[in-house]
Amino acid sequence: MKTQEKDSRDIVPEPTVKRLPLYLHFLKKAKENGVLTISAPIIGQELEQDPTQVVKDLAYTGVKGRPRVGYNIYELIKGIEEFLGFNQVYDAFLVGAGNLGSALINYPEFRSFGFKIIAAFDISDDVVGTQRGDVNVLHFNVFKELASKLKVRIGILTTPAKVAQEVAEQMAKAGIRAIWNFTPVKLKLPEGVIVQNTSMYSNVAVLVMKLNNQLKKNKD
Amino acid sequence: MKTQEKDSRDIVPEPTVKRLPLYLHFLKKAKENGVLTISAPIIGQELEQDPTQVVKDLAYTGVKGRPRVGYNIYELIKGIEEFLGFNQVYDAFLVGAGNLGSALINYPEFRSFGFKIIAAFDISDDVVGTQRGDVNVLHFNVFKELASKLKVRIGILTTPAKVAQEVAEQMAKAGIRAIWNFTPVKLKLPEGVIVQNTSMYSNVAVLVMKLNNQLKKNKD
DNA sequence: TAGATTGTTAATCGATTAACAATC
DNA sequence: TAGATTGTTAATCGATTAACAATC
Structure with missing residues (x-):
């Protein structure tokens, strides 16, 4: 196969x-x-x-x-x-309305890069019901319903690592086809679900290693 | 040479x-x-x-x-x-205390990845003087003085794109040797300054392209 | 025309994958 | 011992770089 x-x-x-x-x-x-x-x-x-x-x-x-x-x-x-494919714009849902999530919502340039965040989700009472720019933060328990109603295909994952796998599974069940994963967790999902990882750690490693090499080099 | x-x-x-x-x-x-x-x-x-x-x-x-x-x-x-090189921890300064900057400050895991953000800088009166976790937001005009006094070698750039080049130059002049650049700007700096780019756009492109290909594939 | 740049094919380079001996 | 896994060398694969003809 x-x-x-x-x-x-x-x-x-x-x-x-x-x-x-x-x-x-x-x-x-x-x-x-x-x-x-x-x-x-x-x-x-x-x-x-x-x-x-x-x-x-x-x-x-x-x-x-x-x-x-x-x-x-x-x-x-x-x-x-x-x-x-940036001429057509996908709707996207974001889960995890913390600082990173808010930062992504406020990147207006995404609209010219093929997708647009139309709603954010969280489970904390502190943020559910608030707004980020013109995006509302809703409770995650309405994610599935809204995603299938609006046929949303892209999900952005900016939750804490501990709940990432669970949330990603829910996303997949709700019809999400592509997940932009900002957590360091390696997601295990049904075949066909696209995952794009943007982990900060790999970049940090390259930076720190280069800096170490250069400082060492200058010493001798 | x-x-x-x-x-x-x-x-x-x-x-x-x-x-x-x-x-x-x-x-x-x-x-x-x-x-x-x-x-x-x-x-x-x-x-x-x-x-x-x-x-x-x-x-x-x-x-x-x-x-x-x-x-x-x-x-x-x-x-x-x-x-x-994660056993020793570099001090780092962050410039641009917006949402993305705040998100990075609140990543406590960085400490186990080789560096620690010890101060944030901005120029907006709204944020200068506030705190992000236990990190103070200072005015950018004291960056150089503090960076050389504390011998800070790592700078994190989370400003708007428009000022990125200018801020990066100031960083380099202040003795910063490695810049983690989150703006989409291609920085032009003196030789020897390490730049690590983490642009969101490349990742978006890969994600959108894969999704487009898959949706196309399913159609036929 | 002269010459810089496109467009494409070939050579090189480097990373991944395969093969296999060593070893616990 | 038998067999899985390490460690290393060789083969493959794919991307980058070089070469060069076409062309504006």
Whole structure:
């Protein structure tokens, strides 16, 4: 089973998918500054990426550039957005309305990155009934009902680690298909539920290790 | 210049450095449950990693295991912590005491991951003078003085994107050697300043793309 | 035209996975 | 002893980088 089908749709390397939003952010800024065309070497210089890499990444989107000139910045922005699916916006539910949850709710830029948090959930009486920006914090016991009624497919998990697995299971049962997991817990869920982990720990480790190496290096 | 020296100290692959904290988190939980020895296949099964990969990663730490038995869990935890430099704790300053900043301050686990946030900075009168947990929010204009007095080497950047570059430059001038950057801005800093980016956008892109692919797949 | 950049194919590099001997 | 797991070397895989023809 699971015939490991090399689907023409998922041959895009994950590193490419991760770099495209960085290009997008830069391109939007450049557009605001009145730039009309832009070349891969310029993007690469700005974002410290190999120019060939940039060309290859952009090629995946299907946008065509012109030799010696570069890419039309409007086409390129539109092309990347469409390629990444950012033109259509998913509704998302967030569970765990603590500081991190509130921070994510207040990231208005997410709306231009493919989804929008339309409600938050928690179980603490202190926060249920309050608002974060224009998002209401509801009790988690209405999550399932609302999720299926509104056909919400994306869930954001910013609860304490201890309840993460339990909450994630509830999410899956309520029809959530993709979970953005900010807890350090490795979630065990039915096949087909997509989990994207954003654990702070891995990043910390890289930072601390690099710093240690550099300080050691300077000593000798 | 920059003789690309293959230093024996930084031949550790970055993927390995990123996986080790995940093992560490799992091992600590297992220890709490009374586990005394643990094997690579078990760790791998739990965290969905290839067992050979786990063995290789653990080998970097220098901890020895015993065939048929596995690793002593105390030695392993201690070994990973020492290898990653988590046994000594750096002081860190955080700039931008908004929701995200507050969330990070309230992550007490960071203390066991190599650093500790000892003060927060902002420029808004609304937050300067307040507290986040037991961390005071000070005005950014005393950052430099305090950073050099206390020899703080790690800075966490959770400001709005617009001021990120400027704040980062100030950090570098104040002697900060490593910046954990949560803004989507590509920071341009003097050579030698380590930057670790944790941009939300890349993760969003991967999640949205996977979800799109799956929904498409189910349609046909 | 001259030359910079795109677009694509080939070479390199590094990480993952497989194979297997050593060993408890 | 038998067999599972470590530890290490070799094979594979995939991404990055280099090379180069096409082209504006």
